[in-house]
Amino acid sequence: MLKDKLRNKLQKSKLIVFDFDGIFTDGFVYLDQDGKETVRCSRRDSLGIDMLKAAGLKIIVISRKTNPVVEMRCQKMKIKCFSGIRDKLETLKKIVNQSKISPEEICYIGDDITDLECITFAGVGITVNNAPRELKNRADYITSLNGGDHAVREICDLIIKAKEKK
Numbered sequence: 001m002l003k004d005k006l007r008n009k010l011q012k013s014k015l016i017v018f019d020f021d022g023i024f025t026d027g028f029v030y031l032d033q034d035g036k037e038t039v040r041c042s043r044r045d046s047l048g049i050d051m052l053k054a055a056g057l058k059i060i061v062i063s064r065k066t067n068p069v070v071e072m073r074c075q076k077m078k079i080k081c082f083s084g085i086r087d088k089l090e091t092l093k094k095i096v097n098q099s100k101i102s103p104e105e106i107c108y109i110g111d112d113i114t115d116l117e118c119i120t121f122a123g124v125g126i127t128v129n130n131a132p133r134e135l136k137n138r139a140d141y142i143t144s145l146n147g148g149d150h151a152v153r154e155i156c157d158l159i160i161k162a163k164e165k166k
Contacts, residue, residue: 002158002161002162006140006141006162007122007162008162009140010107010124010158010159010162011091011121012107012126013057013105013106014057014101014102015058015059015095015099015104015105015106016057016058016059016060016159017059017060017061017062017092017108017109017110017118017122017151018059018061018062018109019054019061019063019064019088019110019114019131020052020061020063020065020073020074020081020114021039021063021064021065021070021111021148022112022128022130022131022148023109023111023148023151024041024045024061024073024109024147024148024152025040025147026040026146027060027097027148028147028148029058029109030085035127037069038069038093039069039073040148040151042150042152044153045083045113045150045151045152047078048126048152048153048155048157049077049079049156051156051157051160052159052160055159056162057159058080059079059080060081060082060095061074061079061081061092062082062085062088063081063084063085064084064085065084066083070083071083079099088115088117088118089117089118091106092106092118092121092122093121093140098140102123103121103122104123105124106121106122106123106124106160107122107123107125107126108121108123108125108126109115109126109152109155110126110127110135111127111135112131112132112135113134113135115135115137116134116135119128119132119135119138119139120138125139126139126140126141126142126143126155127139127141127142128143128145128146128147128151129141129142129143129144129145129146129147129151130147131147141155141158143155
């Protein structure tokens with residue numbers, strides 16, 4: 001059941017911002033014998049992203065990692081990706097200024113301490129079930145699923161449900 005306070009906050013959301021590693025992935029890095037890095041992602045999550053876009057929401061990824069895998073996955077989902085970002089909050093504030101939206105219109109999803117400032121800054125902060133306690137204490141919503149285990153889809157469904165008329 002979606003609580004009214006969370007529903008009201010999510011209804012204001014226009015920009016959905018995701019971290020990548022630990023949200024779209026399980027946070028693990030897979031290396032083959034040649035040192036090539038791969039990650040596991042969910043097609044269900046991709047469908048959820050498509051649903052958010054169809055609902056008119058803008059979606060972006062802000063990732064601390066500089067990794068072609070992150071950029072390729074975002075490219076496949078047709079969402080803008082900012083990678084190699086050391087100061088995520090600074091980047092988020094620039095996006096807010098350029099987009100002429102308020103922090104209350106942002107839903108930020110992160111899984112680790114580098115996301116704490118953004119979760120606090122955004123109108124809605126969401127984290128995954130396997131996130132550190134510091135994030136869980138600040139988040140408006142904690143997924144029932146771990147990062148990489150269809151948690152993105154859970155979040156997308158939550159946002160879509162909140163945007164529906166009561």
